Amino acid sequence: MVAGGQAQIALRRVAQVGLGGAAGLALWALAAHWDEPAMPLALYPVLFVFVLVQAGTALALAGPLRIGRALGGALILAVPISALTLLAGRRYVKPSDLLDDPVLLAVLAVLVFFSAPFLSVSLRRRADWRRYEALFQSAWTITVRYGAAWLFVAAAWALALLSARLIGLVGMDALDTALAVRWVRFVATGAMLGMGLAVAYELRATIGPVLILRLLRLLVPPVLAVVALFLAAVPFRGLSQLFGEFSAAGPLMATSMVAVTLISSALDRNDAEAVSGRVLRTATRALALMVPVLAGLAVWALVIRVRQYGWTPDRVLAGCVAMFLLAYGLGYCGAALTGRGWAARVRAVNVAMALAVIAGAALWLTPVLDAYRISATSQVARYADGRASAPDLPLWHMAHDWGRAGRSGLERLAALAERDGDGDLGELLALVGDRADPYHYRQAIDRLRLPLAAAELARLLPVRPEGAALDPAALGALPAINRDQWLKGCRHTLPGGRPGCVMVLGDFAPVPGAGVQGIVLFLDDAGRARGNHVMLRGGEDPSVRVIYDPVADTWPLLPADVIARAQDGDYSIAPSGGRALLIGDAVLVPAY
Secondary structure: OHHHHHHHHHHHHHHHHHHHHHHHHHHHHHHHOOOOOOOOOOHHHHHHHHHHHHHHHHHHHEOOEOHHHHHHHHHHHHHHHHHHHHHHHHHOOOHHHHHHOHHHHHHHHHHHHHHHHHHHHHHHOHHHOOOHHHHHHHHHHHHHHHHHHHHHHHHHHHHHHHHHHHHHOOOOOHHHHHHOOHHHHHHHHHHHHHHHHHHHHHOOOOOOOHHHHHHHHOOHHHHHHHHHHHHHHHHHHOHHHHOOOOOOHHHHHHHHHHHHHHHHHHHOOOOOOOOOOHHHHHHHHHHHHHHHHHHHHHHHHHHHHHHHHOOOHHHHHHHHHHHHHHHHHHHHHHHHOOOOOHHHHHHHHHHHHHHHHHHHHHHHOOHHHOHHHHHHHHHHHHHHOOOOOHHHOOHHHHHHOOHHHHHHHHHHHHHHHHHHOOHHHHHHHHHHHOOOOHHHHHHHHHHHHHHHHHHHHHHHOOEEOOOOOOOHHHHHOOOHHHHHHHHHHHHOEOOOOOEOEEEEEOOOOOOOOOOEEEEEEEEOOOOOEEEEEEEEOOOOOOEEEEEEEOOOOEOOOEOOHHHHHHHOOOOEEEEEOEEEEEEOOEEEEEOO
């Protein structure tokens, strides 16, 4: 019996090593013959995806299932996903560009990751395909097995490279020569991955998800405390500060995903395995109530960005993720608000949302949810209705990253530019059409934006004493880094809606021909006031320096209220070598 069991283990290992090695060889063959017209180019990325999904899924299913049944079952995923890949490839100028698109590859990975547990469970017992306990166990087991297997691959390669280096010291370079052959590296990696997965399955009682789940649930209380502190602070900080210059959607969505993962980990596969202590269970329930608030804020942050800058492929993806997280949050919150059995209802939400994610990922690969088409249409509409000028449009990305839809959008913009006589847009379209490098394209953008940025800064920047004003042309000669910092600070708002910047005129530097000079105070992204001394010297280039506090002997970061005080005239200018701006407790002079 023992001998038979050992033989079965050996056969399983050989089968999985062979499958992994064959997959590696197939991937190498596709990569090596990429430019050869042996078949239509559109089929190469499809075959890449087919091999990856077929082999990856079969290796995940092998163990619980015999290798033959695992291979047959993997086709249930590999065939439709390959067909969707072929459909998605039509949106690219070159079909091979599909494999250079990290967003589409991530969607494919999500589709496989969420589908594999359903497939694994249904192949073993079809009636259990929606049973949460079986799905939970299958998903975490596959995750842990693959994690352990990739760690084994990394360790094996480290050992192989070290061994090659060691024996090379005595003049034996056969191993180093073998590892330098590309197909050997592909085959060896696949074979080692297959071996790692086989052994991880054999040791499933030892290498299981239990330890990870027990550790993850310990993170629920600290994450709850951080989220509660954040949500409590939002009303005091205000939404305008939360949704400032940088989008808050990313951190909010990441925190929502962490919360969803921790809640699912804490509730485990059933009530018997879930957290039972009062503190952890109460913290899990409270965190479930907060997820929709986090996700809702993420949706609102994204809405603000789309209103400002329109849709891009990244924002379309973020919108889909945010809506899924909001659905998760609403489901969790609704379950947590019920009485007995709320944990079981959270698990039911997980099953429903997993199926929804699978459907959404599949839809992403179809023309219905073509992010490039949606984005290009949005950007053309922004220009057509006057919401965006030529420098505001992501023309470079439309030309080089947004596939056929991006190119089509550029053609529509070219027609609009010709109709309206927009020379700026025509210049930029000619640049991207000539495939100029990004550096020269950005230079053209900066040149076109310069008068607009200078005019906006002159409009937003309050100048004191009251009644003084600045010439926008003088501001246009400022170094771009300073102009952009001041403009960003002005776009932040103080309580009451005033701009977060001010310029106090004064002869702060006793320099001949200094021209108009003053100290500019502006808000940074952390809500603190920073400052520069500037000299606008007519035809010469402006001089911009940081400010210094000689009394405190520091380059100061000031509280935001000094800007409001300066705008209200609550300051004085006094001699201090040259002259110093006295505001609050600060003494501000140009740094030399």
